[in-house]
Amino acid sequence: MTAPTLADVARAVGVSRTTVSNAYNRPNQLSPGLRDRILAAAEELGYGGPDPVARGLRRGRTGMVGLVYDQPLSYLFTDPAILMFVGGMASVWDDAGTSLALLPRLEADDAGASVLANAAVDGFVSICDVTDDARLAALVARRLPFVMVDHRRSGARCQVVIDDRGGSRAAAAHLLGLGHRRLAVVALPRSPGAPGGTLGPADPGPIRYTVMADRLAGIREAAEDAGLAWDGVPALAVPDDQSPREAARELAGNLLERADRPTGVVAMSDELAAGVVDAAVARGIEVPRQLSVVGFDDTPTATSTAPPLTTIHQPLTARGETAARLLLDGAPAKVVEFPTELVVRCSTTRAPV
Amino acid sequence: MTAPTLADVARAVGVSRTTVSNAYNRPNQLSPGLRDRILAAAEELGYGGPDPVARGLRRGRTGMVGLVYDQPLSYLFTDPAILMFVGGMASVWDDAGTSLALLPRLEADDAGASVLANAAVDGFVSICDVTDDARLAALVARRLPFVMVDHRRSGARCQVVIDDRGGSRAAAAHLLGLGHRRLAVVALPRSPGAPGGTLGPADPGPIRYTVMADRLAGIREAAEDAGLAWDGVPALAVPDDQSPREAARELAGNLLERADRPTGVVAMSDELAAGVVDAAVARGIEVPRQLSVVGFDDTPTATSTAPPLTTIHQPLTARGETAARLLLDGAPAKVVEFPTELVVRCSTTRAPV
DNA sequence: GCCTTGTGCTTGATCGATTCAGTAACTCCA
DNA sequence: TGGAGTTACTGAATCGATCAAGCACAAGGC
Numbered sequence: 001m002t003a004p005t006l007a008d009v010a011r012a013v014g015v016s017r018t019t020v021s022n023a024y025n026r027p028n029q030l031s032p033g034l035r036d037r038i039l040a041a042a043e044e045l046g047y048g049g050p051d052p053v054a055r056g057l058r059r060g061r062t063g064m065v066g067l068v069y070d071q072p073l074s075y076l077f078t079d080p081a082i083l084m085f086v087g088g089m090a091s092v093w094d095d096a097g098t099s100l101a102l103l104p105r106l107e108a109d110d111a112g113a114s115v116l117a118n119a120a121v122d123g124f125v126s127i128c129d130v131t132d133d134a135r136l137a138a139l140v141a142r143r144l145p146f147v148m149v150d151h152r153r154s155g156a157r158c159q160v161v162i163d164d165r166g167g168s169r170a171a172a173a174h175l176l177g178l179g180h181r182r183l184a185v186v187a188l189p190r191s192p193g194a195p196g197g198t199l200g201p202a203d204p205g206p207i208r209y210t211v212m213a214d215r216l217a218g219i220r221e222a223a224e225d226a227g228l229a230w231d232g233v234p235a236l237a238v239p240d241d242q243s244p245r246e247a248a249r250e251l252a253g254n255l256l257e258r259a260d261r262p263t264g265v266v267a268m269s270d271e272l273a274a275g276v277v278d279a280a281v282a283r284g285i286e287v288p289r290q291l292s293v294v295g296f297d298d299t300p301t302a303t304s305t306a307p308p309l310t311t312i313h314q315p316l317t318a319r320g321e322t323a324a325r326l327l328l329d330g331a332p333a334k335v336v337e338f339p340t341e342l343v344v345r346c347s348t349t350r351a352p353v
Numbered sequence: 354m355t356a357p358t359l360a361d362v363a364r365a366v367g368v369s370r371t372t373v374s375n376a377y378n379r380p381n382q383l384s385p386g387l388r389d390r391i392l393a394a395a396e397e398l399g400y401g402g403p404d405p406v407a408r409g410l411r412r413g414r415t416g417m418v419g420l421v422y423d424q425p426l427s428y429l430f431t432d433p434a435i436l437m438f439v440g441g442m443a444s445v446w447d448d449a450g451t452s453l454a455l456l457p458r459l460e461a462d463d464a465g466a467s468v469l470a471n472a473a474v475d476g477f478v479s480i481c482d483v484t485d486d487a488r489l490a491a492l493v494a495r496r497l498p499f500v501m502v503d504h505r506r507s508g509a510r511c512q513v514v515i516d517d518r519g520g521s522r523a524a525a526a527h528l529l530g531l532g533h534r535r536l537a538v539v540a541l542p543r544s545p546g547a548p549g550g551t552l553g554p555a556d557p558g559p560i561r562y563t564v565m566a567d568r569l570a571g572i573r574e575a576a577e578d579a580g581l582a583w584d585g586v587p588a589l590a591v592p593d594d595q596s597p598r599e600a601a602r603e604l605a606g607n608l609l610e611r612a613d614r615p616t617g618v619v620a621m622s623d624e625l626a627a628g629v630v631d632a633a634v635a636r637g638i639e640v641p642r643q644l645s646v647v648g649f650d651d652t653p654t655a656t657s658t659a660p661p662l663t664t665i666h667q668p669l670t671a672r673g674e675t676a677a678r679l680l681l682d683g684a685p686a687k688v689v690e691f692p693t694e695l696v697v698r699c700s701t702t703r704a705p706v
Numbered sequence: 707g708c709c710t711t712g713t714g715c716t717t718g719a720t721c722g723a724t725t726c727a728g729t730a731a732c733t734c735c736a
Numbered sequence: 737t738g739g740a741g742t743t744a745c746t747g748a749a750t751c752g753a754t755c756a757a758g759c760a761c762a763a764g765g766c
Contacts, residue, residue, distance in 0.1 A: 003496050006752065006753060007752075015716085016716045016717075017754090018715075018755080019714085019715060019716075021754060022714095025754080029713090030714065031714065034715090048491065048494025048495050049470040049471075050752075050754090051753065052470070053409045053410045053473045053751090053753090054752035055471075055754075056406045056410075056721095056753095057404075057406045057407050057409075057410050057723085057753075058720080058721050058752080059721085060721075063471065063473075064454060064473065066452070072444060072447055073443035073447040073453075074440045074441070074447070077436050077443060083430050086430060087426070087427045087429075087430030090426035090429070090430060091425060091427040093426070094425055094426040094457050095457075097457050097468070099457060099472065100426075100454065100455040101417060101453065101454045102453040102454075104448075104449075104452060117401055117402040117405070118405050119405060120405040120406045120409055120415055120417070138401065141399065141400070141401025143356050143401070304657055358722055358723080359723060360723090368746085369746045369747075370722090370724090370747095372746075374723070374724060374725090375744095382744075382745085384743085387745090403722075403724090404722050404723065406721090407751090408724075409751095410723075410724095410751050410753085411723050411725080411750075413751075
């Protein structure tokens with residue numbers, strides 16, 4: 001009772017395999033009558049059409065693209081910014097008839113490399129750090145087009161990024177312009193698996209996520225432009241393995257209980273900003289009257305919190321669409337950078353006197 | 354410069370193809386020294402390991418499962434309930450080393466059938482109505498395991514459902530128990546592509562989504578148990594092609610401007626409930642003092658709205674995990690039903706006098 | 707009546723691997 | 737010394753299709 005193949009159908013009808021193949025793929029290459037007979041025979045045998053895997057082998061393409069991510073996949077489904085981005089990609093592929101394969105998370109080194117080596121796809125989009133070790137090698141060895149998202153890297157690669165540095169600089173400058181002098185930063189994780197905690201101002205430790213590095217640099221620039229001593233600005237990074245909002249709530253707790261409590265917080269994402277607001281609310285600190293908070297990304301979170309967050313808008317969906325189209329175009333080696341924009345809502349105001 | 358194959362490596366080293374294959378798949382079948390030489394030669398030639406598609410053909414499995422959905426994929430990424438469900442599945446597959454392929458949306462009939470026919474996967478999970486026409490036939494013709502989610506159907510199939518009827522009955526009974534007599538229902542779409550609008554009490558029109566049918570039946574039961582005339586209960590369904598929250602906001606608008614405005618609304622999802630609350634807020638109607646609203650699903654939306662929603666909890670993530678495990682087990686023909694539970698928060702209270 | 711063009715179908719090679727059934731050499735123990 | 741058992745490797749078949757080349761026959765042009 002093994003599944004019938006194209007050859008079985010050919011035998012049943014008394015024609016060649018090629019003809020059956022044509023009945024499915026090139027209907028005008030054979031007479032309509034014969035085609036009907038073939039389709040009828042296929043139906044009767046329970047043949048569901050050419051096997052996609054065999055076709056993929058012969059044709060050299062599978063109609064799938066792989067999404068490379070280095071966190072547990074369940075995280076992906078709880079991060080609004082990534083979801084918007086992936087949603088943007090999905091809509092393009094949906095129209096193109098291409099499937100999006102969410103690959104198992106990339107672990108370090110060999111296991112991750114084998115995920116890449118074993119994925120039956122026509123191309124990759126990476127939304128994580130794959131620049132090191134065995135993984136990049138495995139990616140390159142596949143000789144497939146790939147688009148790197150949210151990771152700047154020198155060298156001729158197809159990359160989609162935003163102006164992280166300019167955006168975070170604008171965020172910090174906004175607070176500074178409102179008169180805030182006691183600033184604090186709530187930052188993204190430094191690198192995969194990094195624990196949370198204080199970032200040293202002189203040496204924040206190795207930062208693998210370039211988004212994080214760029215945003216930090218932008219904030220620092222704004223602070224120094226405003227004559228603020230950078231080593232007086234506390235910067236805390238959340239750990240990599242916890243819900244960002246909750247992690248930020250905990251971290252911000254300490255920050256807000258200090259004697260010299262900051263009056264303005266630059267958070268590197270809306271989730272983090274929301275966590276900071278949560279922490280403030282829990283302590284009876286009013287936002288924005290006593291504490292101003294800026295987010296980043298402009299996800300739905302920014303408008304669903306109370307108060308709605310002042311944040312840095314980035315075109316998440318459009319970026320996803322662009323990444324998808326680039327991959328469909330064979331991932332030409334170029335860097336596409338999108339601008340960011342400050343959106344002032346209700347979580348920031350003049351520094352208290 | 355076409356990519357090297359296993360045969361090229363074999364030739365370079367001077368061994369048979371089988372031996373090279375073994376170097377990758379069965380390391381203990383050959384001497385360590387030879388294995389090293391093979392791997393070194395592969396590295397030098399730029400051979401990235403056995404081609405996944407060819408392996409898939411020979412082995413008869415691809416390590417991918419397909420997710421079947423009949424709306425634009427971008428919708429999937431904005432629906433919290435589906436996201437939680439898919440996130441639950443993804444976490445299981447992530448651990449199992451399996452990829453989740455988001456297939457292009459299933460259009461009616463032939464196009465949809467061809468998506469199913471062309472997907473290079475080992476199994477399917479459907480989270481939509483595939484019971485009709487060419488699509489079910491195409492699914493069955495693939496002879497692959499599949500799990501139907503959120504769609505009850507007689508016949509020996511692997512299905513994962515919840516007690517929709519009992520849940521919505523509890524939701525309505527909750528409002529009725531609080532003394533509400535002027536009830537209204539804000540319902541899910543009837544069928545794919547259906548326009549929004551009033552459901553006739555006697556004949557609500559053809560309902561293809563069994564979830565919708567079950568929830569409607571549950572509400573009706575509760576109403577009739579409480580001695581309420583079912584044909585006096587207005588029921589409005591949202592259209593299938595619009596953001597549910599916005600659609601609900603618009604629909605509820607009319608409802609709330611009636612002279613005999615309802616005091617209690619049973620919404621068939623949290624998104625719909627949130628839309629109803631939005632509409633009330635926009636009109637200065639206080640929730641819950643002047644209007645009680647019950648949701649369904651207990652997604653994060655339920656706790657992030659103001660006031661937090663009374664809703665029917667269902668184990669979305671667990672359900673996803675179960676569906677994933679069932680598929681890994683070959684999709685045995687059985688129906689797994691999860692219970693639901695009323696969670697009372699702040700969007701409901703006694704009916705105003 | 708001969709040459710061209712085109713339609714409709716077939717043959718055999720090929721995509722890149724895995725697997726089954728060996729074989730040759732080498733070890734072990736009686 | 738001879739048979740059993742092991743180790744290391746090979747050859748040919750196979751997975752299920754697509755594709756390039758080619759063949760037979762009919763229609764059309766001169």
